[in-house]
Every structure is written in structure tokens, then in C-alpha cells.
Amino acid sequence: MGKILIVDDTMFMRTLLKNILFSGGHDIVGEAADGAEALAKYQELKPDLVTMDVVMPKMNGIEALKAIKAADPAAKVVMCTAVGQEQMVKLAVKSGARGYIVKPFQAPKVLEEVKNVLSA
């Protein structure tokens, strides 16, 4: 059970993820709609974990991840990705992402990954 910040540019995805995470007993402390907002929210809310969409306007997920990691090297970020984005996710992992979940989200997998990353 952790404090989670959800980053995605659509409210649809945020709501979907929020409900999945909520059902797993997590506390959703905030949401952000782009990378820049994500960084600001991260510094403000200090969440235990961030779910980070990769493709977003203004500042994409990878850049946001790097910025968050620069601000807090211990940050736990899980990338939200889709089939076909392997290269992007690998880049994210090299930049310090701790996990990834694949759209369309399957609740058990999402919860498992979040739990594992939180406990690691």
C-alpha cells in the first residue's frame, strides 16, 4: 500500500488506473497530465511511487522520469506503456524506471507490478 502519483495525459487512463490502484488499497495522492506537472507534483507530494505514461505532450514520460530521478535518485517510477514501445521502455529502464505496465491494463498485473516495485 503506497502513496501513488498517476501521470497520464488523458483523464480516461488516469481514472482507469486510479480505480485499479484504489481497489488494491493504494492511496492516490495526485494526478498529473504531463511531464512538467508530474515533476512539480512529485516534489510537492513526495509519493512512494509514480506511474508514468510515456507519450505525453510538452514533456514526455522519459524526460519526466529523468527529471524526477535527478531530483530524487530513489524515486520509484513505473512506466505505462503499450506494445511496440519496447525501445522506449528500455530507455526508461536505463534511465532508472523500476517497472512497467502494459496497456490495456490488466488489474492483477498492474497491482502485482506496483506491489513488487514498492516492496523492492
Added chain:
Amino acid sequence: MFDEEGYRKLFVEESRENHENIVNNLLALENGDDQQAAIDEIFRSAHTLKGMSASMGFDAMEHLCHSMEDVFSLIRSGRLEVTAPLTDLLLTCTDAIEGMLDAIEAGETPSDEQSASLVQELRAFAEEEEEGEQEPSPGVAASAGAPPEQAEEADGRPLYTLTVAVDPSSTMKDVRAMLLLQNLEELGTIHATTPSRELLEDGKFDGPFEVLIESEAGEDALRTIASGTEISLLALSTPQSLPAASEEVRAPEPAPSEPQIPPPQVQRVMKAEKSREIKNIRVDIQRLDRMMNLVEDLVINRGRLEQIAKKHGIKEFDEALSMVGRSVSDLQNLMMGIRMMPLERIFNRLPRVVRDVANHDGKEVEFSIEGGETELDRSMMDGLSDPLLHIIRNAVNHGIETPEIRKASGKPPKGSLRLTARRDKDNVVIDIEDDGAGIDPERLRKKGVEKGLLTAEAAANATKDELVGLLFEPGFSTAEAITDISGRGVGLDVVKKTIESLKGSIKVETEVGRGTKFELVLPPTMAIIDVMMVHINGMRCAIPVSNVVEVAQTRLEAIHRIGNSEAILLRDQTLPMHRLEDMFGRTERSDTLVVLQNDGRRCCIVVDSVDGQQEVVVKPLSRIAGNCRGISGITIPGDGDVVPVLDVNTMI
């Protein structure tokens, strides 16, 4: 919690935003605006749509968006060029997406049939470009040749061999392996993997693999890390000494074939966006409507309370009531403000329409939109959309000439079409202006007679304004040929009716060879208006104050009969006079005149008395009553009476 319906609504709403983004950026692309920005935006929106539709299980839409994303991925990397046929195809795809969204909104699930052929066509485009551009296979050969590093001596730290398997159902087993290795690296030093780390990270492995790691973290920590998501630890052994590692990779080297991510352009944006919080919420429009109804009820009941108060004259009550009254007014104003939406919402669809019509007709049109931020009540938006569409189509279809004709008449080959919106006092004014051929009044004159709308005599004497007014008569169309774009059986008469039903007015100015300008004047909201209450033959009636010019006394000697109708000489003006007998019955005591005006034209009606001015809520007539000419709706003032609101537009 959120239910299926809630997701669907949110899905449709955000999908529409992304759909619109794609369309507008496709058009921007075609116009030669900032290419890279447009391509990035389309790619992002297609990607977002794909993800959302996959989450909702709308496979047909997912496939289509996926194919679009693929195409744009190629375009983005410069391997595919945006050609006119490709733009057309992509626009057709956006139409299909819109159709699917409509279906989804109506509770259906789109089928693959709708999109399968488009997906095929998109693939054809993508494959065409990929021919001969074989994907360079990422460095298997290279990595095999890499000399294994000499295993270091473990200086006292325990060594472990982990045998790990990635769940075969994993969507990205390469990333999983990579994550595991990276996580393990935080606990110690990886000396070797079998197969090699490069192969693992490229996903080129089947079944379990081994990792040799030197770590002080302890067995438990290793077990935790090595049994993560989609990863299972099959075995963990503690060899005493390092085995001869056949292959080893320590630091992950960037694979040369990996696409480079564009350099970050981030710092500037970050600062500006830092303070942005989610300060907006989305509210279902139906809930707003209900809220508006409640506010309207409050307004009505406030009026009722005021009447009761007047009867009893209790000072304390009056004071309290005036406080309540102020709150109700504030609430009402606030509510009206909330319901306002920028006209952009409907303007945004139009560039696409202009493009399609222009392409179809072989015309070149520079379309510009100004004042999209002007706000209008949302209830007006829906009604305004079709008339605007019609006028815009007409302008391109009939107004703007082909480049050849334009050149011949000394105009630039590219026609100009301007859509502007602005706030003018209490009204919103929307202009649609083209620099096309204009409308020839002589042709209107001829046609008016042909259609039987004018007698030959009337036609000969008709002024230009009167002739242009014919355009709004039912069944009058000047187009020589009915095209499949403009000629949809809806004429300007319907446009005018629609605008009038929104309490607005429409005007047209045209000059042969110079162009045509339509001007729509609309009240920003139509729910609550100022009216003048009058009595006609003992019955109450409300007249919108915006239509009232003045109130005067009738002098019998000033009334003249002209044929079947009456007119009155008021100061130096002769005004048609109506008694509204067919609506309210004959009355004898009427000696008060109310001068009305609409769109610059005036007339007057006879009333018994004028009761005063009041702010009222206008409710539309129920469907049972149907459309009553002369009445635009009803209102219920404080005493609970039902009072008709006069529709001045139809009287003049």
C-alpha cells in the same frame, strides 16, 4: 466508484479531443505549417486513442489507430513522406474514427468491418516505404563477437547463481530481463549471464537463464528481486568459486542500432508549468442543465415571493427577500457564466469542411478564424453548428471562384474566407466573409419571378436588399447545379429559421465580383431575458425588451388603412400596425402603441396597457403545443400565470 457508463463517457469525450487534434494537425500539415510539431501531435493523439480504445476493448478502433500510429512513426522518422493521397486516406480514417465514436456514444461497439479496409490501405502505405529498408537486426552478431571480460576475483563477497524464468505470457520479456538485471545490479555485481546480457536484453532467449552475481545483500534480498512481476526464481545456488564465465557483460552498452530519442526541450516548459494544478473539473452537461433548471425555478419563485411581499408590506420580510434576491441574481449570473463555451468548439470542425469542399471543387481557399474564444451559451452551440456549416459550405461552393476565373478577373488565385466572432454590446456577432463572386441581384430578380415569389412588377421595383432577402425564402436556391456538397436540400431559409429560433438574426451583404458577407447576430444566452409585460385584450403577454423601441399613445386620426392592413403615422414615420386579433381576440380599449423593431425594420402593435419590465425565464413550448408562429416560448412570472413571449422576428 466508476462504472462502465462513466468510462464510456470519459472515453468518448477525450477521444473526441484527440480526434479533433489529429484532424486539425493533418490540415496544418497540408498547409505547410510547422511540420514536425504537427506530426508529433498526430502521433501522440493516435497513440493515445489506441491505448484508450484498447482499454475499452474497442478492437476495431484500436487497430485503426494503431495503423495510423505506425504510419506516423514512419513519417516522424523521415522514412515516409506525407503525400496528398496519404492525407486523404488519413482524413478518411479520422472520419471512420468519428463514426466509431458516435457509435460508441450510442452504446454500440464498432465492428472491424468498418475499419479493416482502411487498416489495409494504411499498411500498404507503410510497407511500400519499408521495402528495401530492411530493419537492421540489432547486434546479435556484434555481441557474439564481443570478447568476454575476465571474471574478477570475488574479494570475499559471496557469489550466487540465479536461475530465472520470464513468464512466457509477458508482453515485453526483453524489458523484463533488463529490469531484473538492473535491479540485481543494485544489490551487487553481475559477473555473467547465460545467454549473454545483450541477447537477454534483446529478447533473444527462450526459457530460463542464469545470472552470476556477487552480492552481500543476502539470499532473501536476491530472492525478492528475482521473483518480481512475470519473473520466477527457479534456483539459487552459492558456488564457492567463480566458474569460467563464458560470456559476460558488465555495463550495459548502448546498442548502436537503437533509435536515438530526440534531445530534451524541457527546461523552459517545466518552469512555466510548475505552478499548474488541476483546477478544472469536468461536469456532465446534463447536470448543468438540471442545475440551470433549478436556478430558473428560483428566479420564478423569487418573483412570486416579491409579489407576496408587495401585498403584505412587512419590512423585515422585504429586507430578507432582497438579500435572497441578490443571491439568486448572483447565482443566476454565475450559472450563465459556467454554461458559456468558446465558439472554438464548433469552429474547430470547419477547416476540415473548407478543405474538403475546396478540394472537391478544385478551388483554393485561405480560411481564417478569429475570435474563437468568444463565448456563447452551450444550448445555442448545437443549434448554431449546422447553419454555420451550411454558410461555410456555400461560400466555398458558390462564392469563391476557381483559380482560373479568379486570375482572369484580376484576383489572387487563392480565395479568402474569413470567419470572425466578436462580442458586440449584448450580442455575439459572427461574420462569414468571402472575396468570391458575390450574388448578382439581377439573377435574383429573374429567379424570383420564375419561382413565383415576386410578380414581374414587384421584381422590377425591388431594391437590392429586397432581392437579396429572397435568398432566405423557402425553395429559393441560386445554384445552377445541385452539388453533393452544398445541395443537401437545406436552403438558407432553414438557416434563417434556425438562427431565429435561437433568437438571433441573419443578414447578408453582397457585391458582384467582390464577395459576400453573412452576419449572424445572436444573444449570448436565451434562457433568461428582460421582457416588457403588456396586456392585450385583458391577457398578459411578454415582449423581449431588446425588440421594444418605444411606447406611444394611439391617436385615432393617425391610423390609415392600406388595403387589408393598417398603418400609423408616428412622427414622420409610417409604421405597419398589428392588432394581434388572431392571437388575442378583438379589443376595443386598446389605445397604447408599442413600437417594435427587428433587424432594422419596425412595426407597432396595439396593447391595452404596459405593466412594466421584468427579468424572466423563457421556457420553450412543449412539443405537444408544437411550433406556434408568433410565440417563441412561455414564461411564468411570480404569480404563477403562464404568459406567452411574443416572437417579434416572425411579426416583421
